[in-house]
Amino acid sequence: MREIRFREALREAMSEEMRKDPNIFLMGEEVAEYNGAYKVSQGMLDEFGAKRVIDTPITELGFAGIAVGAGMNGLRPIVEFMTFNFALLAIDQIVNGAAKMLSMSGGQFSCPIVFRGPSGSAGQLGAQHSQMFENWYANVPGLKVISPSNPYDAKGLLKSAILDNDPVIFMESEVMYSDMGPVPEDEYYIPIGKAVVNKEGSDVTIVSFNKMMKVALKAAEELQKDNISAEVIDLRTIRPLDIKTIVESVKKTNRIIIIDESWPYGGISSEITYQLQKDAFDYLDAPIKRINGADANMHYAPNLVSAYLPDTAKVINAVKDVMYVKN
Numbered sequence: 506m507r508e509i510r511f512r513e514a515l516r517e518a519m520s521e522e523m524r525k526d527p528n529i530f531l532m533g534e535e536v537a538e539y540n541g542a543y544k545v546s547q548g549m550l551d552e553f554g555a556k557r558v559i560d561t562p563i564t565e566l567g568f569a570g571i572a573v574g575a576g577m578n579g580l581r582p583i584v585e586f587m588t589f590n591f592a593l594l595a596i597d598q599i600v601n602g603a604a605k606m607l608s609m610s611g612g613q614f615s616c617p618i619v620f621r622g623p624s625g626s627a628g629q630l631g632a633q634h635s636q637m638f639e640n641w642y643a644n645v646p647g648l649k650v651i652s653p654s655n656p657y658d659a660k661g662l663l664k665s666a667i668l669d670n671d672p673v674i675f676m677e678s679e680v681m682y683s684d685m686g687p688v689p690e691d692e693y694y695i696p697i698g699k700a701v702v703n704k705e706g707s708d709v710t711i712v713s714f715n716k717m718m719k720v721a722l723k724a725a726e727e728l729q730k731d732n733i734s735a736e737v738i739d740l741r742t743i744r745p746l747d748i749k750t751i752v753e754s755v756k757k758t759n760r761i762i763i764i765d766e767s768w769p770y771g772g773i774s775s776e777i778t779y780q781l782q783k784d785a786f787d788y789l790d791a792p793i794k795r796i797n798g799a800d801a802n803m804h805y806a807p808n809l810v811s812a813y814l815p816d817t818a819k820v821i822n823a824v825k826d827v828m829y830v831k832n
Contacts, residue, residue, distance in 0.1 A: 506689055512545045512682040514656035515621075518663035519546070519583060521692055523553055526581065529667060532559040532568055533585030533622075542587045543623070543682045569595035569620070573602040576616040581667060586622035589676060590634050595620075603672035604647030619666045621675035624652070625715060625766050626803055628680070629810060635803035637767040639714075640776075642674040643744040649697055650743040652676040654718035656686035658741055661695030669697065676743075678716040700747035702754065706736035709824050710754040712777065713764035714740040717815060721764055724820035733824060743773060751777065752785045759790040760827040764815050769797035791827035796820055 509517075523529045530553075531546060537560040540547040550558040561568040565586065572582035586592040592599070599620060606616040626635040643650045649671055653659040659677070666673040703718070704725055713721040718739050725735035736754050740747065755761050761781065765774040774795035781793060796815040803813055825831070 506687040508685045509656055509688050510682065511656045511659055511677070511684045511686070512543060512547075514660035514686070514688055515545050515663055515677070516547065516549065517688075518660045518667070520549060520552065522664055522667045523557065527557075528579060529581040529583065530557040530559065531583045531585065532561055532572065534561055534563060534587050536560060536585050541585070543679065545585070545682070565591050565595035566598060569598035570602065572618050572620075573598050573606065573616060576603065576618045576672070577606060577614040581617045583619045583621065583667065586620065588634060588679070589622055589624040589638050590636055592620065592622070592638070599642070599648070599672070599674075600645050604645050607647065607671070615670045616672050617670045618672045619663070619675050620672065621663070622677060623679035623682075624676035625678055626798075626810070626814060627678075629805050629807060631805050632802035637798070639674075639676055639743045640767050640772045643746075643773065647671065648744065649673045650676065651697065651741065652715040652743055653741055654681075654715055654739055656684065656688050658695060658701075658739070660688055661693050662697065662741060664692070665694045665697050668694075673697070676715065681716055695741070698742045698745035698747055700738050700740050700742070700750040702736060702750065703739050704735070704737040706734040706758065708734045708758055709760040709762060709827060710736045710738060710751070710758045711762045711764065711820065711824070712738045712740065712751055714743065715766070717764045717766050720815055720817055720820060723817045724824070727817060727821055728824055731830075733828065733830075735824065746776070746780070748777070748780045748784065751781065755781060755785045756788045759788055760824075761789075761793055762820060762823050762827065763793065763795040764820060765795060766798050766815060769795065769800050772797060791829070794823040794827055796823055
């Protein structure tokens with residue numbers, strides 16, 4: 506194992522698969538000459554050339570449509586959005602094109618595309634650049650949605666996504682590209698649709714994904730000081746959702762907190778809550794609690810950014826609520 510940055514793990518995943526298969530290529534704004542807006546594709550133009558690492562105009566709808574056509578014709582595009590906020594301009598091609606192509610063509614055309622880039626808040630960037638859309642894309646049949654929290658998962662899951670014959674939405678975090686983490690020297694793949702228990706515990710289950718895993722793990726560390734043992738689960742994949750791992754944890758702990766940075770209405774936390782009441786209701790000793798972003802637009806002021814986002818204190822208070830412990 507060696508310690509590498511999140512961006513390097515993504516770069517290794519793409520480069521390793523591109524060396525094996527000439528049909529895989531990367532396209533997006535500034536991915537080539539500028540080495541990527543977040544330097545994820547640094548050096549890839551030099552290795553693979555301008556036909557396989559392609560700078561695009563600022564036309565998300567256009568280059569997403571090119572990717573759909575390329576995927577239908579035997580290629581495997583990786584599309585980088587500078588941020589998934591900009592992917593809203595391409596959502597027609599993603600939802601009405603890529604996601605529906607296999608079924609609408611009667612199985613004649615698959616659409617193996619990875620749409621990847623940063624999602625969620627990254628500090629004081631204002632309402633239009635701070636949104637988390639995992640639940641939007643997870644609502645669409647035909648799409649798979651991945652949202653990793655560390656370099657190890659990012660590399661293994663991106664390699665699996667590139668080889669998948671379905672379109673995959675791969676959501677990263679802008680504030681995690683410099684995060685360091687252990688990654689094996691050898692190649693490896695992580696199966697899509699499998700959550701992981703990052704920390705075992707016996708009193709309460711905490712579930713999250715992407716950068717909110719930092720909040721979950723920090724809360725678990727603080728709770729341990731009060732002799733509260735929290736089990737922490739990283740979803741890794743939003744669709745397909747590994748509800749089985751969550752149910753097995755709840756059978757053990759009998760309590761659960763869900764941390765989800767996105768808006769509360771109709772979100773991932775709501776879906777997990779529904780599935781748990783369906784499959785694990787008799788094991789619950791307290792109501793399910795969820796910690797979401799505020800049901801509002803993200804503001805620029807730092808105090809409002811802080812009030813908007815889930816944090817360790819909010820999670821600890823929620824855990825103590827479900828354990829009926831006085832704060």
